[in-house]
Amino acid sequence: MVTVLSGKLGNGMGKVLDKTKGEVLNAGSSFVLPTGHTHYVWTTDQETIVELIATGPWDITYTNPAEDPRKNTASSKK
Numbered sequence: 001m002v003t004v005l006s007g008k009l010g011n012g013m014g015k016v017l018d019k020t021k022g023e024v025l026n027a028g029s030s031f032v033l034p035t036g037h038t039h040y041v042w043t044t045d046q047e048t049i050v051e052l053i054a055t056g057p058w059d060i061t062y063t064n065p066a067e068d069p070r071k072n073t074a075s076s077k078k
Helices: none
Strands: 002-006 008-013 023-026 039-043 049-052
Antiparallel strands (some): 008 023
16 A cells, blocks of 8 residues: 655556556555556655555565666675
8 A cells, every 4th residue: 555645646557657647646645556566656846755555575576677776776786
């Protein structure tokens, strides 16, 4: 479950980010994502704070592994 605490969060379904097919959620909005559901999110030009609630264990799998920021850390380049 994702809840927008402040700001705005864009949310869309599918493998490719397409803001025209998603929607922008305001503070107080929430949505639930089932296991293995492919989606994307984006922020607007303001600070956005979200709360994620999940029953673990859980993980994030990037559709395009090259976009995984966990693989672009300074420690992984050594």
